[in-house]
Amino acid sequence: MGNRVAREDYEWVYTDQPHADRRKQILAKYPEIKELMGPDPRLKWIVCMMVTIQILAFYLVKDMEWKWLLFWTYVFGSCLNHSMTLAIHEISHNTAFGNNHAKLNRWFAIFANLPVGLPYSASFKRYHLDHHRYLGGDGVDVDIPTNFEGWFFCTRFRKFIWIILQPLFYAIRPLCINPKPISQLELANVVIQFTFNALLYWLWGVKPVVYMLAGSMLGMGLHPISGHFIAEHYMFLKGHETYSYYGSLNLLTFNVGYHNEHHDFPSIPGRRLPLVKKIAAEYYDDLPCYMSWVRVLYDFIMDDELSPYSRVKRKLKGDVKLE
Template sequence: MGARVSRQDFEWVYTDQPHTDRRKEILAKYPEIKSLMKPDYNLIWIVILMVIAQLVAFYLVKDLDWKWVLFWSYAFGSCISHSMTLAIHEISHNLAFGNGKALWNRYFGIFANLPFGIPYSVSFKRYHMDHHRYLGGEGIDVDIPTNFEGWFFCTRFRKFIWVILQPLIYAFRPMCINPKPITYLEIINLTIQLSFDVFIYYFFGIKSLVYVFAGSVLGLGLHPISGHFIAEHYMFLKGHETFSYYGPLNLITFNVGYHNEHHDFPNIPGKNLPLVKKIAAEYYDNLPQYNSWIRVLYDFVMDDSISPYSRVKRHLKGEVKQD
């Protein structure tokens, strides 16, 4: 049960990420894919409905016994919260209103952030763009675990704890790896979010507020949807740094499982990524893939050869541009 994994460092490579060259090759062969590079206006209405659904949930849980508040936080609130983080992921790519209305996307991301309870939408955008530009980049890509994580979370029990602690780890890791000065949009995000949290407490009470925070923390920790955190880039198979998932949970996660497709074409909304896979099938069908995020979580914990160190990492060449 407590066997120590053998990996002692990240998988350092000196090659560029594979997505840039594959994107060029696919577009040369299938130029019609360019027609999929457009905003998903349905995303706007889906996000609005999700916010409304959470408002209704705040009302429904406000007088429940605590055990039922926690139950619904995990059974329903966690799914909505995690799904909303993936809506914010879509919005961070300007896929709600398009690149021509970048500020509209930022403010809509702040709106989508409301039922999550913790302000993060604007910050996520800043760091996520680095993740795409400099995948695995030393000191830049904060999706890569720290050396401490790789060293300490090295047994099955500790990896299990690491999975539970994912919300806290993702919150504090950027400050350790790549701290950035606070922007005015982040201050706006914080102010609006705290005001909304006060609104929840004033009109619905402490149980509704606990429902919000518990759902967000539980939804990003030990939860089936959280399998995507590990499935996307952890190196279960040497030589591959991005993996796709084609299971049913894509239906409530804006197809984030189509992750090779997403990194190849980050300006294509999730709803169109299955079409990318269909058009360029020969590029994706033979890549390693998953059909169960639960199985990914299980394998990560139980496979002694996998740990937070199981990531491809690269030294960056030339000047790195940051906002």
């Protein structure tokens, strides 16, 4: 169980990411896919409903016994909060109100951030767009683990701990890899979020705050939905840097499992990504994919050839325009 994995560095490649070329090929053959682009009119109402449900849950847990509070935090709160982070991912692509209302999307993401407890939506958008433009880019794509993560979390037990601590590493990684000046919107995100947290504590005490924050940490740590963190880009098969998942948890995650389709067409809302796969089936049917995020987590921990180093990384050419 304590054996070190064989990999001691990333998988360095000297080719461009595959998504831009595949997008051109698909659009040339199936121009009707352009009609799938644009906002999802249902997204804003779904997000409002989710925020309302969590606020109701905050009220319901305020007098609950601790054992039941922790039970419902993991069983319900963690699922909803992780789902909310993926709603924020959707909004970061302007799919709530469209590209013509970019600022409205950003403020709406701050609203969607409220039940999560940790102010991150404004920062997430800035870094996530880099992830799409410069997938695997050295010093730019903060989805890539640091050298320390790859070096240290190299045994089965350490990989298990690493998965539990995923939220921590996602928070710290940007500061280590690609720090950016703090924007006014990020400051607003922090002030609004901590004001909400304080109001929640003042109204209903510490238990709703624990339910909220623990739900976010547990939901993005050792949790079935967190399999998507590993499934999306960790190189289970050499030569493949993005993988899709077609299992039932897509229903809770805005189809984030359709990840090849998402990187090919980031302006298409998650609700319409299955149509992309259906229309351009010959481009996706032969790509490696998953049907279980739980199995992805298990295989990642147990396979001694896999580690945080199991990522494709590339040196970026020329000038990189970052926000």
